Amino acid sequence: MSFDLPDLPYAHDALASKGMSKETLEYHHDKHHAAYATKTTDMVKGSEWEGKSIEEIVKGTYDASSVTQSGLFDNASQYWNHVQFWEWMTPDDSKMPGELESALTESFGSVDTFKDEFKSAGGGQFGSGWCWLVKDADGSLKVTSTANGINPLCFGQTALLGCDVWEHSYYIDHRNARPAYLDNFVNNLVNWENVASRM
Numbered sequence: 001m002s003f004d005l006p007d008l009p010y011a012h013d014a015l016a017s018k019g020m021s022k023e024t025l026e027y028h029h030d031k032h033h034a035a036y037a038t039k040t041t042d043m044v045k046g047s048e049w050e051g052k053s054i055e056e057i058v059k060g061t062y063d064a065s066s067v068t069q070s071g072l073f074d075n076a077s078q079y080w081n082h083v084q085f086w087e088w089m090t091p092d093d094s095k096m097p098g099e100l101e102s103a104l105t106e107s108f109g110s111v112d113t114f115k116d117e118f119k120s121a122g123g124g125q126f127g128s129g130w131c132w133l134v135k136d137a138d139g140s141l142k143v144t145s146t147a148n149g150i151n152p153l154c155f156g157q158t159a160l161l162g163c164d165v166w167e168h169s170y171y172i173d174h175r176n177a178r179p180a181y182l183d184n185f186v187n188n189l190v191n192w193e194n195v196a197s198r199m
């Protein structure tokens, strides 16, 4: 079983006018995501994880006792994270569906407060990682952040939205300005219809 690199759901230059360049997507998708796919496939081959789904591998190899994870977990989680990440962005103008707007307002007070919390979580994540909007097992919505490739699957949560805050995601377009990248992500790039579909 191989974990293939999915095509981007849009052209490499489709997000350029919205602040994510063709060069970023060429490196991020064609090199970084591709490497996670290849390494996951190689590590799973002949192991006890052969034939398992990517979600089963991520959940099954996560070590809750440590930030440092196995090579298989790191590559499998990053493979999964990036498959979602491309779907969370769109070159189109995306209007937030009413059900999502209501849920965010109920949970955070307003959509703007949610965006502020999401950006703070991403900006405050020390080193490489992700920030998330998750639906917890009890149905509540929360903003979280995780180190490296760790993701909501590890905690039994549903990932509604995630933003990659590894330097490879923003350094070409924003250099060291992670807050500017996060601000552009939530205000210009997010595919809110996709987020709502995951609720």
Ligand SMILES: [Fe+2]
Pocket: 028, 032, 082, 164, 166, 168, 169
């Ligand atoms: Fe990434």
